[in-house]
Amino acid sequence: MRSVVMSRQAPLRLLDLAAQSLLSDEDSAMRALGELPVGLFPTLSAVAFEGGHTKTVTAMVQAWPFPCLHLGSLRDQSITQDLLEAVLDGLELVPTNTACPRRSKLKVLDFTHDFEHSNWEECSETSPAPFVITHVLEEPEADQLTPSFREQPRSDREPVDIYTDLFLGGLFGFFHLSGFPSYILQRVGKSHGCLRLHCRTLVINQVPFRSLIEILGMLELEAIREVRLHHRSRFCFQSDLIQFFTQLGQMSSLGKLIMSDIPWDFPADCFSLLSPLGHLQKLHLTFGCLSGQLHKMLSGLQKPLETLVINGCRITENDITYLSQSTHATRLKELVLCSNNLSQTVPGPLEVLLGEVSGTLEHLNLRSCRLKEAQLRALLPALCCCSRLRSLVFYDNVISTSGIMNVLQHLAGLKELKRVHYPVPAECIVYLDEYRWGNLNRVELARVHTRLQEMLQALQRADMELTNCTSMP
Template sequence: MHSLVFLCARRLVSYCPGARRALDLLPAELYPVLFQAAFLDGRTLALRDLVGTWPFPVLSFQRLLGHRGRRSLLEEKPSKLCVQAIILAIVAHLRRVLEEPCRGTSERRCRLRVLDMTGLQDDDTDRGPEGMSLWSGTVALAKACIEVSKHQSECLKRGSKRRKGPSGASAALQPVGVEVRADLFVNGTSYGVLRDALQTGAAGPLRLKCRDFHAEELSVAGTVSLLESLEPAGVRRVDLRFNNLGLGGLCAVLPHLARFTDLLSLKLPYSNVDVRRLTAGTDAGLRCLATQLGRLPCLKELNLGSSRLSGKLRQLLGDLQAPLESLELAFCYLLPGDLAFLSQSLHAPALRKLDLSGHDFSENLLQPLRHLLEETSASLLHLDLMECRLTDARLEALLPALCRCSRLRCLGLFGNPLSTPGLKTLLRKTLVLPDLRLVVYPYPVDCYIWEPPRPPSASDHFFEDVLDEERFAAVSAELCRMLVSSGRADAVWTASLCRHGALDYFAL
């Protein structure tokens, strides 16, 4: 429910869009609630005027938009037009300062020094074309930095022609800059504009400072160039995915991460590392990779998903000096010895998030997994075992160890061949876990209609499985009734991966 102040602010920004002079009559304390109302209702002209006269040194998206009920405005409505309006307001403010550094005016002057845009979500599934993705936000910020830097150069050239003397124009035309803190996402399409923005704007009036850096489909040289251009302070995550770096590429990139002394999270999924393809440089490459990981003293999260690391986990993680709290090893072709190493390592009692999806937990791996869960039981909050060929019998054998994880909040089991009775057993047994609030379960095998093969053709499979929607709806409703009757109506049991995708280590 909105407060009376918020409702009044909403009415004001709807009646007075773009009325900069009216803002001079309002106390500075009303700016935050006016900003919230304008952002929620998409009042772009009001946003530009609010930001252009912002009376505080900091404007933080998270602080202003991140705590309204159960979902933040950043998740509900990160409008592209609103974000663009804010960026344009910053550019306009800096252009004014550059052009008239000594201007006297009766207008309220903008005191903004830090614009914190971190926290913009990058899930476009339910946002529509009007939403602001992380990629488009990065491009908009990069272009703004380049534009302001160019305008500064033009002003300095004009000033040098008008002014004479030893001091020159530079001293008179140096504006008070704005630092923009943001999460950046770059791929091959946007690489050039971000590189130019980081290199030309490093000492300019509009400076980009990265918190989380995401790069996709970049070359080794391109990745290194951007990492070297980032200001190291404040970078907490580097996510390099789908870059096809290989073991040699990772060994070339990782030394450039040592300067990020605050780095907590390193994600390297889909890096095309396969230790089973033994070459002359494989062992040397693994030693190099392990050494570089060991030089990241603050590292708490590591994602090596879809790398084939069979039998090499001890070697890769052996140089880490502090325990990991999040470890993602989905589809890594691990062996029993790898799980045994994890169980005995310094990481096991500290792990809060563990992803072992894509492994075949048959008899060969099931016992090592049980032992690992026992060792992580005091700390584990989030466990993913998706597409692990867990049948009813294997899951039941795992349940005693699973139920010892007393702090577990999220369990991912999508893609396993479980039946409706198996899911009901899972629900009943896990009622002892008081914090379990999200379970992503598979469509039960008995909810499929298995059709006989038709005469084969180029586009046909030999047999087809079709989900019986009506039967699955009945199962879903029955699970909900069981939760309600057990006093756990607040728990979410779902077969939707969309609910699962929002979970993140920093949100645990």
């Protein structure tokens, strides 16, 4: 066994030693790139990165024999700004090593953890975490630009696509972009089209819309697939909101949009600017200004949604009525209506909505919806028609033990239903109101849980997982 392990490891150690020896003289290493076997490029590049050989890194990028360079497995601390600047120099500038006849085939530079373009042949895996931008976009000082960056970028090759995920974070309304993220955005902006920045996932937390608009202008908007926007500031200009939503509407590949903590004066009419979106499937909304405005947000979307999360948005009976009559009710697989007062929608539009989604619905969340036992009982006929339902959440509603048992008995026939998150029964706790608990009788709760499980076993549904929320707020 030992000899087998050694025989497998020895070639790797020899290659590393050979690469280190070659890199001991960077000029020699750069001259050797023209004759270096293609298969040795990944090993030499890994050693060059680890040793901080910036000149060799630039030269290797200029002679890279593969269509893709995946930097997704390098540790954060291994990637200095000098090394990343060296990579970008290699992408943009005319090779200084004229003795090397090899021309770069590089088309994609990847800084993501799970690069999707696996169809690229012979992609190298030489990861940083996605660029984390935690600090308004600033111009670098003139003396910060390296001499090579002042040179004219090369124009005799196809543009190189840079793939990454961006996390934009501000603090107390301030947003300052510095370090390598600032550098790469500036390089993309000044590359005359040689570099194109593709961002799959864009996370925005507390970033002023004006700064965000500037950054979005540097991205290939059609490449963005997911946007998570968290914005608590009450100070924003409507013109900035309109411009941001115009840019959002240009994200033709956007499949998931999460918006939370949006200002109270947010104009719901901005959603009409999202009408060009043809791939949006998942929409998460968490802000209080939605009440009575759901039709403005959904009516312009081209295709039905598969996931709709409306969390704490103060939706009204009219909102539920609109949703039940919309095309979105024909395709929804996940529906989350938690932390909304739905007590006025039963009997009425909530039953109709559940009936409309019964053919596709897989996950339903009715947590903290102020539903009483009689209202939940009225929903059971519609719920029993949801043949594809896999999970049901209805905790933080005031329901008795007998009411919970009644729900489980009715839904036991749904063979796909595997997970039910039920409320703490009213007999086991003192409810101060719909959202606050008093003392919890854990002994009684354990007895109730055992009874529920025994009942499911008798119904031949021991495969159904029951959970309850017993942590005090």
